[in-house]
Amino acid sequence: MPTRESILTLVRSGLSYPQIGERLGVTPGLAYLIATGLPADGGDAPGWETDKRPGALSTSTQHLSNPKSIVPQRDEQTDAWIRERALADPALRAAWAAHGVAPSALAEDDDDIIDVIGHDHGQARHLQLQLQTLPGASSGGRPDDLRRRAEAFALLRAKLKAHEHAEEEVFWPLVRDRLPKGGDLAQRAEQQEHEAEGLLAQIESADPATPEFDELVRTLTSALRKHVAFEDTVLAELRERVDEAAREEAGRRFKAARSANSASIAATGKAG
Known part of the structure; x- marks a missing residue:
């Protein structure tokens, strides 16, 4: 697990929290929490004095806590797996056999x-x-x-x-x-x-x-x-x-x- 000092060192080098998270293998929000002790979603923030904490951002940090959006895509391997599972299920096979066009x-x-x-x-x-x-x-x-x-x-x-x-x-x-x-x-x-x-x-x-x-x-x-x-x-x-x-x-x-x-x-x- 990255330490507070290791993250602050990267902050001082000019890296953003998303870049730090990618380099250290953690989410940007977790990197921000380790460095500042503050949740990136703004919950439990003590007030304006947080700007004085090392590594704290003066702008919104909400984007650091949101998970990366993933749009699932169909692929042949997944389709084949679903088909095989369906064909192995007696109830689904019976329903399909009874289905008319x-x-x-x-x-x-x-x-x-x-x-x-x-x-x-x-x-x-x-x-x-x-x-x-x-x-x-x-x-x-x-x-x-x-x-x-x-x-x-x-x-x-x-x-x-x-x-x-x-x-x-x-x-x-x-x-x-x-x-x-x-x-x-x-x-x-x-x-x-x-x-x-x-x-x-x-x-x-x-x-x-x-x-x-x-x-x-x-x-x-x-x-x-x-x-x-x-x-x-x-x-x-x-x-x-x-x-x-x-x-x-x-x-x-x-x-x-x-x-x-x-x-x-x-x-x-x-x-x-």
């Missing part, structure tokens, strides 16, 4: 097409989150992780296909008919959906156990986020310009079209 089935009590489409967006966001959080091949994903990612993608693919079919049949014709520049809005949306369809086809043909799949999923996530944001602005304008009765009638037709397409996908046993 499908979004919860929520009742659609409202027929308003704005709420119906909002419901679909929420389901898509859930599946996108599964694709983002489950580790892929490029981040050390295990076979079960890759299987779940493939399952999440298949569900997302099917939901998007049914959703887009209903939009083409009901939503975008309503936008063209009822909104100023509705044709331009619909054309822009169709272009975005065409680009997303190309990405979906590429992902569908990619191997989930490859980095290529991971990169395509990242690109798709970004594209879908932008498309949903665009549709949300259209929905907001639709709410202002189309009365509730018309929106509810459109919502019922939208759900019917979506259900018919979902049934067709289920019957053929594939999402594309």
Whole structure:
């Protein structure tokens, strides 16, 4: 343990308490306490006469007592250790095995097409989150992780296909008919959906156990986020310009079209 005199010698040499602490292997606050007998946080300080003590500072010493801020960072070694511990725990393994990627089935009590489409967006966001959080091949994903990612993608693919079919049949014709520049809005949306369809086809043909799949999923996530944001602005304008009765009638037709397409996908046993 450093002595009072050894610390005061370093003080007289011009070193600061943080420098002294680093040199002697103690905290700056402890170095200050040894040298002056005073806590660096200002507690139990006798008053103005402390300035006369050798080594005492006339300015605030609070910074000497605060521990160094450490921002924890993730690293591969820590992630691997946590994963191994989780896999060795029977309860955690059982919970993970029972975990499904499908979004919860929520009742659609409202027929308003704005709420119906909002419901679909929420389901898509859930599946996108599964694709983002489950580790892929490029981040050390295990076979079960890759299987779940493939399952999440298949569900997302099917939901998007049914959703887009209903939009083409009901939503975008309503936008063209009822909104100023509705044709331009619909054309822009169709272009975005065409680009997303190309990405979906590429992902569908990619191997989930490859980095290529991971990169395509990242690109798709970004594209879908932008498309949903665009549709949300259209929905907001639709709410202002189309009365509730018309929106509810459109919502019922939208759900019917979506259900018919979902049934067709289920019957053929594939999402594309």
